[in-house]
Amino acid sequence: MHNPYLPYPVRLAELRVETEDKNLRTFKFEFLNPGDEEKFAYMPGQFAELSVPGQGEIPIGIASSPTEKGHVLFTVNRVGQVSSYMHNMKEGDIMGIRGPLGHPYPLDKLEGKNLIIIAGGFAVTTLRSTIVWLLQPENRPKYGKITFVYGARNPGLLLYEDQWREWQKRDDIDVYVTIDREAPGWDGKVGFVPAVTKEVCPPPENTAAIICGPPIMIKFTQPVLEEAGFEPENIIMSLENRMKCGLGICGRCNVGPEYVCKDGPVFTLAQLNKLPREY
Ligand SMILES: Cc1cc2nc3c(=O)[nH]c(=O)nc-3n(C[C@H](O)[C@H](O)[C@H](O)COP(=O)(O)OP(=O)(O)OC[C@H]3O[C@@H](n4cnc5c(N)ncnc54)[C@H](O)[C@@H]3O)c2cc1C
Ligand code: FES
Numbered sequence: 001m002h003n004p005y006l007p008y009p010v011r012l013a014e015l016r017v018e019t020e021d022k023n024l025r026t027f028k029f030e031f032l033n034p035g036d037e038e039k040f041a042y043m044p045g046q047f048a049e050l051s052v053p054g055q056g057e058i059p060i061g062i063a064s065s066p067t068e069k070g071h072v073l074f075t076v077n078r079v080g081q082v083s084s085y086m087h088n089m090k091e092g093d094i095m096g097i098r099g100p101l102g103h104p105y106p107l108d109k110l111e112g113k114n115l116i117i118i119a120g121g122f123a124v125t126t127l128r129s130t131i132v133w134l135l136q137p138e139n140r141p142k143y144g145k146i147t148f149v150y151g152a153r154n155p156g157l158l159l160y161e162d163q164w165r166e167w168q169k170r171d172d173i174d175v176y177v178t179i180d181r182e183a184p185g186w187d188g189k190v191g192f193v194p195a196v197t198k199e200v201c202p203p204p205e206n207t208a209a210i211i212c213g214p215p216i217m218i219k220f221t222q223p224v225l226e227e228a229g230f231e232p233e234n235i236i237m238s239l240e241n242r243m244k245c246g247l248g249i250c251g252r253c254n255v256g257p258e259y260v261c262k263d264g265p266v267f268t269l270a271q272l273n274k275l276p277r278e279y
Contacts, residue, residue: 007096
């Protein structure tokens with residue numbers, strides 16, 4: 001069995017600047033050792049510890065879908081020690097990834113349902129993974145209508161533009177991309193994510209919502225879904241508490257009795273309602 005503390009060595013194959021301020025970059029890694037890609041078998045919603053020798057490890061959501069073979073993607077915001085170091089890495093550099101960690105979105109349990117997928121800011125990463133997975137020809141027929149709401153403060157902060165513009169051309173997903181305020185050249189929606197959610201939300205019957213975003217967005221989107229009649233079991237969220245081991249051992253990420261790394265990071269609102277508001 002693979003030692004969960006041991007990172008898989010990976011090579012940085014491509015580094016892509018995502019946002020105008022250059023603070024978000026997508027790292028495309030390839031596994032160095034044959035067979036490691038199969039061992040790193042993941043599903044949308046899981047995360048990994050990105051491990052940089054001499055710098056540390058940081059938990060980052062997996063942005064690629066397991067259906068995208070040959071590489072794994074992470075989009076990293078430059079905030080502190082490890083993320084800043086990574087932003088200065090060059091293509092060809094070697095580092096480690098440890099995981100996959102945590103529970104994925106319960107896509108198997110959501111079969112047969114309509115889905116509304118709601119993303120704010122750069123928390124869209126694991127939802128990119130989810131949508132790429134859902135739109136695969138072998139997966140798409142298992143789900144009903146799919147609606148995607150994605151918002152950022154301004155157009156320069158939107159990630160994966162090529163991808164969601166392609167999704168907008170499809171007729172098997174409704175895509176609403178919004179920015180907070182009018183901006184020159186922007187021809188899409190304008191308004192905050194909760195307001196757009198209210199406008200485009202499908203009826204709650206047989207529908208589940210998956211939300212990932214900053215706490216302020218979640219705070220205002222959750223009541224929109226509840227008022228629309230969504231049951232807490234059908235509102236699914238991902239938490240981003242501070243973490244260290246990612247394995248349910250160090251106790252860094254607890255919310256009440258739950259370890260966000262091991263029991264989450266994906267929880268239903270029904271589960272979160274039973275926990276202290278420490279997230
Ligand atoms: C499950 C999970 C998934 C995540 N996915 C992503 C992702 O896809 N992309 C991404 O850019 N970031 C993601 N994060 C947040 C990321 O882990 C932190 O930004 C990172 O650990 C910062 O490390 P650092 O060494 O660069 O900064 P540090 O030097 O450790 O800290 C610098 C700053 O970052 C803040 N910070 C540190 N840890 C966290 C944290 N866990 N959450 C929020 N702020 C933090 C500190 O408050 C401080 O202001 C995720 C976190 C979790 C738990
Ligand atoms: S990060 Fe160590 S218990 Fe969750």
